[in-house]
Amino acid sequence: MSITKxxxxxxxxxxxxxxxxxxxxxxxxxxxDIRYLSPQEITPDAVHDADMLIIRxxxxxxxxxxxxxxxxxxxxxxxxxxxxxxxxxxxxxxxWVNAPGCNAASVAQYITASLLRHAEKQAIDLRTKCIGIVGxxxxxxxxxxxxxxLGMQVLLNRPPRAEKEGKGEFVSLxxxxxxxxxxxxxxxxxxxxxxxxxxxxxxxxFDRLQRCPVxxxxxxxxVVDEQALLEAxxxxxxxxxxxxxxxxxxxxxxxxxQKTFIGTPHIAGYSADGKANATxxxxxxxxxxxxxxxDLSTIQPPQPENPIIALPGTEQDFSQAVWTTxxxxxxxxxxxxxxxxxxxxxxxxxxxxxxCAYALQPDSEARKFEAWGFAS
Numbered sequence: 001m002s003i004t005k006x007x008x009x010x011x012x013x014x015x016x017x018x019x020x021x022x023x024x025x026x027x028x029x030x031x032x033d034i035r036y037l038s039p040q041e042i043t044p045d046a047v048h049d050a051d052m053l054i055i056r057x058x059x060x061x062x063x064x065x066x067x068x069x070x071x072x073x074x075x076x077x078x079x080x081x082x083x084x085x086x087x088x089x090x091x092x093x094x095x096w097v098n099a100p101g102c103n104a105a106s107v108a109q110y111i112t113a114s115l116l117r118h119a120e121k122q123a124i125d126l127r128t129k130c131i132g133i134v135g136x137x138x139x140x141x142x143x144x145x146x147x148x149x150l151g152m153q154v155l156l157n158r159p160p161r162a163e164k165e166g167k168g169e170f171v172s173l174x175x176x177x178x179x180x181x182x183x184x185x186x187x188x189x190x191x192x193x194x195x196x197x198x199x200x201x202x203x204x205x206f207d208r209l210q211r212c213p214v215x216x217x218x219x220x221x222x223v224v225d226e227q228a229l230l231e232a233x234x235x236x237x238x239x240x241x242x243x244x245x246x247x248x249x250x251x252x253x254x255x256x257x258q259k260t261f262i263g264t265p266h267i268a269g270y271s272a273d274g275k276a277n278a279t280x281x282x283x284x285x286x287x288x289x290x291x292x293x294x295d296l297s298t299i300q301p302p303q304p305e306n307p308i309i310a311l312p313g314t315e316q317d318f319s320q321a322v323w324t325t326x327x328x329x330x331x332x333x334x335x336x337x338x339x340x341x342x343x344x345x346x347x348x349x350x351x352x353x354x355x356c357a358y359a360l361q362p363d364s365e366a367r368k369f370e371a372w373g374f375a376s
Contacts (some may be wrong), residue, residue, distance in 0.1 A: 012031065012033045013032050013033070013051070014032065014033045014035065014049060015033070015050065015051065015054060015286065016037055016053040017034060017037070017053075018038070018055050018059065018077070019037060019038055020054050020347055021056065021275075021278075021282070022275045022279065022351065023299045023301070024279045027283055027294065028286060028294075031287075031290055032290070035143070039208070040301075041057050042059050044066075047066065048070070049069070049072070050071050050116050051070060051071060051072060051073065052072070052075070052286060053073070054077065055075070056076065059083065059084075059095075060083050060084075061076075061083065061089070062085035063085065063088055064087055066088065066092070066094070068114060071094060072093065073094065073096070073285075074094060075096070075097050075098075075103070075285050076096070076097070076099070077094050077140065077278035078102075078278065079098060079100055079103060079104075080098070080188055080189065080220060081096070081098045081103065081188075082138065082188065082190075082220065082287065083190075084096055095289075096287045097163040097281070097282075099278040100137070100138055101137075102277035102281060103139075103268075103269030103272065103277065105273065105356075106268065106270065106274040106352075106354060107139045107142070107218050109271065109322075109326055109354055110244065110326065110328060111184060111216060111218060111268070112226050113152070113217065113323060113326050113327060114149070114318045114328050116287045116318075116323070117262065117323075118240060120319065127152065128208075129181040129182060130152065130153040130154070130181050131147050131152050131155070131181065131183070131184060132154075132157060132176030132177075132179070132180035132182070132184070132213075133147070133155070133156050133158075134166045134173065134176065134183065134200070135157070135158060135186035135219060137187075137188075139186045139218075139219075139269075140156070140186035143262055144156065154184075155175065155176050155180060156169055156170050156171065157171055157172065157175075159195055160195050166329060169311040170316040173200075173327040174208060177205060177210065178208070178211075179207050181210070181213050181214065183213050184217075184218070185201065185224060185300070187200065187219050188221050189220035189223055191222075197219075197222075197223050198222050198223070198224040199222065199223070199228075200223050200224070201215070201217075201223065201224040201225060201229065202225045202228050203225065203231070206229065206237055206238065207237070209237050209361070212239045213239065214242065214261070215240075215243075215336035216243075217242075217243050217245050218268040220245050221245045221246040221249060222246075223245070227286070229241065230253075230255065232260055239289070241256070241259065241260040241262075242261055242262045242328075243260050243265055244263075244265075244267065244268040246266070249266060249342065250342035250343040252339060252342055257336060257339055258336060261333050262328050262329065263332050264331040264332055264334050264336055265333060265346040265349075266346055267331060267345075270346075271349055272301030272352065274354075275301070276299050280296050283299075284296070301353060301357075302352070303353075307357060307375070309324050309358050309374075311323075311360055311361065311362065311365040313365055317368075317369075318369055318372075321358075321360060321369065321374070325353065325354065325355055325358055326352050331345075355374050358374055358375060359376065360364050
């Protein structure tokens with residue numbers, strides 16, 4: 001690592017870092033006093049004399065944790081930030097940052113692989129189906145791109161932008177309920193205000209559904225009312241469920257889990273690429289605060305064991321290529337077999353690589369899928 005600017009004559013700041021954040025160890029040590037702790041070890045006593053925290057969603061940053069500490073900066077290596085009490089931070093002059101879009105491609109990979117598995121199970125052509133994407137930020141936009149490449153009709157719902165910019169490309173949640181065969185949620189979890197998303201998919205929403213759709217949730221557990229979802233499934237209002245994010249994690253509803261087509265332990269965004277993006281974002285935020293510069297080019301995820309995917313030249317070429325990079329069925333089977341291991345499965349997850357880490361061969365077949373970002 002190279003420094004282009006560093007402050008002299010000042011005591012090193014203390015940074016507590018979640019020890020499950022990959023690719024970060026050894027980078028900040030020359031410039032700060034670093035303590036790596038598990039989420040369970042990030043307690044009020046542990047952070048009392050910390051100047052900065054680098055965390056994930058498992059650490060709730062609120063008055064219980066922060067009161068009386070000298071912490072003035074929190075970085076969360078995640079897109080979501082509902083685990084941070086932002087109002088408390090505002091009142092106590094604590095700066096916080098997240099990593100917007102860091103794992104957007106990873107979640108889109110998860111959704112694509114899941115849609116293809118569901119189409120295989122039902123023997124349907126996704127080009128005849130309509131998907132509604134609720135929440136069109138970094139992740140939702142990437143999911144939209146993938147679904148359009150699959151040939152699906154796509155409807156988008158994002159009320160804040162629709163109100164600000166005019167209806168334009170967006171439709172109402174009611175229209176999505178009326179018209180869609182798949183409905184995929186990609187909103188942040190917001191519990192109050194004009195654009196609250198807590199239980200956005202509630203009994204009223206499910207009662208409105210017209211096409212017995214598949215519900216996908218790779219956003220936050222609280223966005224979907226799980227009891228209402230179960231009732232809709234029992235009453236054949238919802239045909240199938242693909243769930244990665246759950247209420248009451250890690251103590252997920254085993255009844256809901258066992259009824260899902262795919263149920264996974266909140267790992268849709270767990271690609272090595274996404275984690276590397278988040279780590280770069282955190283280091284950049286810290287070094288900006290410390291007024292130093294660090295070369296981030298060495299933060300690279302490892303290459304896959306088998307980076308070449310051979311295409312046999314069949315109708316299943318694309319599906320098989322996607323499932324070679326990631327197959328959600330494996331993660332679903334593992335969780336359904338042992339729901340009590342949710343946290344262990346998530347914490348010890350073997351980070352996968354995204355499409356860009358794989359090359360397709362032969363070239364004559366690979367050219368058909370150039371738009372998907374596979375390596376050339």
